[in-house]
Amino acid sequence: MKGEQPAGADQRCIELVELLTAYLDDALDAQRRRRVDDHLRGCAGCRVALAQWRTLAGLAGRLTAADVADLDSYLRERLLATLTVARRR
Numbered sequence: 001m002k003g004e005q006p007a008g009a010d011q012r013c014i015e016l017v018e019l020l021t022a023y024l025d026d027a028l029d030a031q032r033r034r035r036v037d038d039h040l041r042g043c044a045g046c047r048v049a050l051a052q053w054r055t056l057a058g059l060a061g062r063l064t065a066a067d068v069a070d071l072d073s074y075l076r077e078r079l080l081a082t083l084t085v086a087r088r089r
């Protein structure tokens, strides 16, 4: 079957999520931004996550636990990982 993800793809997704908030803030340097763009082109899951994240980012500060519970598990895991990273700064 074609389109199979290579081993390690999920690690790249995790790394991408760590860059997502900066990506949306337009705070990445050109090199990292291109890495995000390249990954998004090849990863439908992350494209969906980014689209939903953009919506969530528009709700800045109003995101509740109930909102997060409504998200699908794929996005929620990545969202929580991102929030953890963002709060650590």
Ligand SMILES: [Zn+2]
Residues within 6 Å of the ligand: 009, 012, 013, 016, 039, 043, 045, 046
């Ligand atoms: Zn991905």
